[in-house]
Amino acid sequence: xxxxxxxxxxxxxxYKGSPVISLPMTADGKYPFTFGLGKAKTILKYLDEIxxxxxxxxxxxx
Numbered sequence: 001x002x003x004x005x006x007x008x009x010x011x012x013x014x015y016k017g018s019p020v021i022s023l024p025m026t027a028d029g030k031y032p033f034t035f036g037l038g039k040a041k042t043i044l045k046y047l048d049e050i051x052x053x054x055x056x057x058x059x060x061x062x
Contacts, residue, residue, distance in 0.1 A: 008029055011022045021040060022032040035043075043050065 008024050008027065010024070011032075013020050013022060013034075015034075015036065018036055020034050020036050022034040024030075024032050
């Protein structure tokens with residue numbers, strides 16, 4: 001997602017009794033990316049590496 005892209009609603013829900021977060025991947029909110037606490041912690045742990053990955057491989061840039 002580009003820095004200038006407008007963020008749309010994130011939703012918090014539950015799956016089999018555990019909390020999940022759903023991040024919209026399109027402007028209309030279809031096909032959300034949903035994950036739980038374990039994956040959220042892993043994403044935060046490796047956030048710098050994820051940012052480097054996007055910077056290196058994002059075809060939309062330059």
